[in-house]
Amino acid sequence: MSLSPLWTWLESLPISIYIAGGWGFPLCESIHVLASTFVVGSILMVDLRLLGLAGRRHPVSRITREIVPWTLGACAVSVLAGFGMFMGQANHYMDNRAFQVKLALLLLAAMNMGIFHLHTSRGIARWDTAGRPSAAARLGGACSLLLWIGIMLSARWIGHLTR
């Protein structure tokens, strides 16, 4: 077990101690679950559209334009509440293998989204209204789907590991 000065400092903040002590942690946790399931639910919708499995009569661009702001808003709430959970036991979480896997998968999911927005979506005009989007778009959707299931699984696994 390695203690990092940064995480130890974070744990020692009055607000961290307050959250860890009583109703703060479960409140953060329940908000985190609420916001995260919304994030995954809305991303699932976009992924299934990219895979050509749902909402085929709607242009991809319209679905993403209308849903992504909600996804990002819920994501911000989720990160904030998740950070609240993290503060009180930062060293413990950083040492937790499931937590490490979750962070790595989150990074991959973010990269996957980045590739879609910077690269794949450039050619969107060609497949926006197609029932089956381009191979690259379908690959992005499939990766996103698998990554988010993995993120949920590793997140849920954190509490089952003692370290």
Add this chain to the structure above:
Amino acid sequence: MMTHALTLLARTLARSSARTLVVYLLNNVPGLPPIVQTVHLLSVAAVMGSIVLIDLRVLGLALPTQSPAELVRRLMPWTWWALPFLATSGLVFVLNSPSRYLFNPVFGLKFAMLAPAVILAAVFQRAGAKDARFWELSRGRRVAARTIACASLFLWVGVVMAGRWIAYADILFPG
């Protein structure tokens, strides 16, 4: 009366062979507890992407270019598909420790919110199934639709949050 019925139910579940199986599987299949919990959470995500989004649409907050009736037809099946998965994955944990759940006040609260939430969803969908414009035909119906959406939204948020608070019932109800 109610306590008596719950005690009886808890005892029956505790002695059932289904419980023996569930306890054996949860203790012997590596990773099964978080996997079953993830099935539960993914199904919650499906509810979020369907009925919760429909509620937000009816309230005029999300998906402005898609009509509520069309969204109900397209998205509501996700909720109806998620419910059996939610029930099955949830039952696994109830069977594992019946008394922990059945006598938990937050568990009771969760189901007290879940029942009306499901009924509202069914009523909303059925009324609009025959006539896509059912909820838009008069001012009264538009108000009713918004009221249902608002209640549904609060109920589902309550159900999800209560689900997580089951584990912390002693903080809410000390003693």
